[in-house]
Amino acid sequence: MNAKQIMKDGLFYQNPVLVQLLGMCSCMAVTTTLFNGLGMGLSVTAILICSNVVISLLRRLIPSKIRIAAYIVIIAGFVTMVDLLLQAFLPALSNSLGVFIPLIVVNCIILGRAEAFASKNGVAASALDGLFQGLGYTMVTVVMSVIRELLGNGTFGAGVFGDGIRLIPAGYPALLMILPFGGFLTLGCLIAFSQWALKKRQEKEGAK
Amino acid sequence: MNTLTSLLSISLGMILVENIIFSQCLGICPFMGVSKKMDTAIGMGLAVIFVMTVASAVTWLVNEYLLAGLQYMQTVAFILVIAALVQLIEMFLQKMVPALYSALGIYLPLITTNCAVLGVALNNVGSTFAEAVVRGLTGGVGFTVAIVLFAAVRGRLEFAECPRCFEGFPIALISAGLIALAFMGFQGLSVFG
Numbered sequence: 147m148n149a150k151q152i153m154k155d156g157l158f159y160q161n162p163v164l165v166q167l168l169g170m171c172s173c174m175a176v177t178t179t180l181f182n183g184l185g186m187g188l189s190v191t192a193i194l195i196c197s198n199v200v201i202s203l204l205r206r207l208i209p210s211k212i213r214i215a216a217y218i219v220i221i222a223g224f225v226t227m228v229d230l231l232l233q234a235f236l237p238a239l240s241n242s243l244g245v246f247i248p249l250i251v252v253n254c255i256i257l258g259r260a261e262a263f264a265s266k267n268g269v270a271a272s273a274l275d276g277l278f279q280g281l282g283y284t285m286v287t288v289v290m291s292v293i294r295e296l297l298g299n300g301t302f303g304a305g306v307f308g309d310g311i312r313l314i315p316a317g318y319p320a321l322l323m324i325l326p327f328g329g330f331l332t333l334g335c336l337i338a339f340s341q342w343a344l345k346k347r348q349e350k351e352g353a354k
Numbered sequence: 355m356n357t358l359t360s361l362l363s364i365s366l367g368m369i370l371v372e373n374i375i376f377s378q379c380l381g382i383c384p385f386m387g388v389s390k391k392m393d394t395a396i397g398m399g400l401a402v403i404f405v406m407t408v409a410s411a412v413t414w415l416v417n418e419y420l421l422a423g424l425q426y427m428q429t430v431a432f433i434l435v436i437a438a439l440v441q442l443i444e445m446f447l448q449k450m451v452p453a454l455y456s457a458l459g460i461y462l463p464l465i466t467t468n469c470a471v472l473g474v475a476l477n478n479v480g481s482t483f484a485e486a487v488v489r490g491l492t493g494g495v496g497f498t499v500a501i502v503l504f505a506a507v508r509g510r511l512e513f514a515e516c517p518r519c520f521e522g523f524p525i526a527l528i529s530a531g532l533i534a535l536a537f538m539g540f541q542g543l544s545v546f547g
Contacts, residue, residue, distance in 0.1 A: 169383075171379055219434065222430040248429040248476055252472050253469070326379050326531075331531045334523075334524040334527035335524065338525075341522075
């Protein structure tokens with residue numbers, strides 16, 4: 147499989163959240179500000195690259211009967227590392243993501259990629275797959291958090307640029323978008339958009 | 355606050371006010387995945403109640419007695435305990451209660467990667483044993499309430515007309531959002547807080 151195909155699949159055609167419908171919990175729960183969305187996305191990307199590389203290296207050593215347990219232990223190890231690193235160097239992010247950092251262990255994207263890609267492909271391809279699947283996830287969390295922060299809080303980039311740039315005057319934004327309802331609504335609309343876009347593309351290719 | 359009041363307040367919170375799905379956003383994958391039919395939704399709900407209660411008790415004990423001073427191993431230890439527990443419960447039920455085993459079927463192994471179970475276990479750190487068990491039990495009940503309600507809504511969605519690009523998953527997500535909105539009404543119930 148070539149690098150370009152892996153990139154396109156990870157970002158668009160096989161986007162982990164929008165097309166494979168994996169990892170929705172964290173996607174909805176933490177995307178309330180750009181800071182949280184970006185932090186969560188990059189943490190997941192880092193863990194995904196590491197776990198994909200290690201699982202790909204060990205793919206001939208792990209007996210297939212206990213592979214899921216082995217994958218989970220490897221993933222949990224990397225999650226713990228990221229958790230401790232964030233607590234030490236980015237305590238603000240660690241506080242605002244809270245329990246959702248340790249919960250990356252059960253993020254289905256990571257186990258899904260281990261099972262579907264890293265256990266069957268070489269190290270370099272697995273690392274690339276981890277990078278682009280992770281960036282695909284980051285893209286969704288960033289888009290969601292920008293939309294929800296703007297509509298729910300009226301700002302852009304709170305946490306990244308101080309208190310954020312205020313685009314809607316205080317008192318007007320709908321707090322509802324920050325609550326879980328906003329998460330369900332935004333993700334639903336994004337998935338609908340991606341279904342529409344993928345269908346358009348299929349029709350175009352069919353016409354050729 | 356005495357023990358009984360605090361247990362009651364946890365129960366009410368986990369079932370309605372801080373419902374695992376609608377207010378904490380945990381366990382969305384199985385919630386969306388197995389809510390297409392009412393009977394599978396009920397099966398999944400029962401399996402989650404069972405595993406979450408036992409997992410809460412065991413992870414509390416592990417955290418209290420095995421991990422003293424090793425708190426940084428929490429994530430690894432908890433997920434291993436949950437995975438092992440699910441396997442154990444599966445084998446136990448298969449041997450001892452085959453009727454329940456066949457009823458829960460494929461939903462048992464799926465629970466390992468249900469983030470609600472690990473989430474409740476992590477939230478239990480710092481509470482007493484009774485609180486942990488009650489939180490596990492009522493968290494499972496809250497999950498069941500949510501998934502059964504949603505299965506009923508989803509049955510009707512099949513026949514509803516909606517824009518083509520919203521068909522299937524997106525419209526289901528938005529309906530779940532509307533139920534979450536309705537559940538916000540329970541916020542006024544925090545009478546013990």
